[in-house]
Amino acid sequence: MKIEYYQNFEKELKAGLKKQASLSVKHFVSSFESNDEIEKWVWEYLPKLEKNRHSCIRHELFVNLVYPTLKNGFYSEDYNSTLWLGKLIQNIYQTGKLFEELGGLCEIDFYRKCYEIDPTQSEASKLLLVSLLNWFSYCEHEWPSGILYGNNGATIEQCEEIRDEVQFALTLPVEAQDKEFIAGFLTKLSEYEARLNKRINAD
Structure with a gap:
């Protein structure tokens, strides 16, 4: 994983350089070498990731890195993974395939599952x-x-x-x-x- 790509992405996004930012985030996603590396980054950076006006984090980061990690945790009944799926429900709604994959669960369903877990x-x-x-x-x-x-x-x-x-x-x-x-x-x-x-x- 090459964190400099992510750092470039953040700088370019703030500078309004959308094309460069899009390229940097793609390079960043491709730079991971293992699932363990992905999981480590997700849990370190997830609380820091900024949401847009639609309450979504960056699509490429969600679909390729965050969602697979949270999905695996959810199926293992991990509290934190389930909680974050609820918090990032707008990302799920905007990606119909993922919404269907999770059985059409809504925000309230994830929080209820968290409550049942702990x-x-x-x-x-x-x-x-x-x-x-x-x-x-x-x-x-x-x-x-x-x-x-x-x-x-x-x-x-x-x-x-x-x-x-x-x-x-x-x-x-x-x-x-x-x-x-x-x-x-x-x-x-x-x-x-x-x-x-x-x-x-x-x-």
Whole structure:
């Protein structure tokens, strides 16, 4: 591995020399001689890699170096690898092949897996809670029209699933403002369920 290629890439990127930067990053990727060398670099540099405005790290670095390392760790149920797949979910989304390869898992799935691997790790618990709260916020964003599940209105069964997730979220380190949001969301969910039941009974 020739680190000077990576150093040149960083300098050229900052200087706005896109073509030179692209060439340097390709040379850098090609300079690795073993998987062990790749893994060593990934774990040393991963926390330092800058994300763009789309919350992605450089595509060539992700696809050729970072992703293979994290994927192997994920399949071995390694906590850190799984956590970083969640953090770099936008890179996965932008590369459809990798998204399919990982079974279509989303950010929340990786953080939930981290929690299952080691529930004592506070970072995974916090990130999982944030993901759940974001999902609840999406579910209610068309209120008072209804509660969403995906792109459609939730069914009775899906409302039960959402309620289970809410109860699970409350077992995580929830702050007062989050509890207030959850309470309001549960009120809307109950009202929506009542509407559905009324409609079913009317039919």
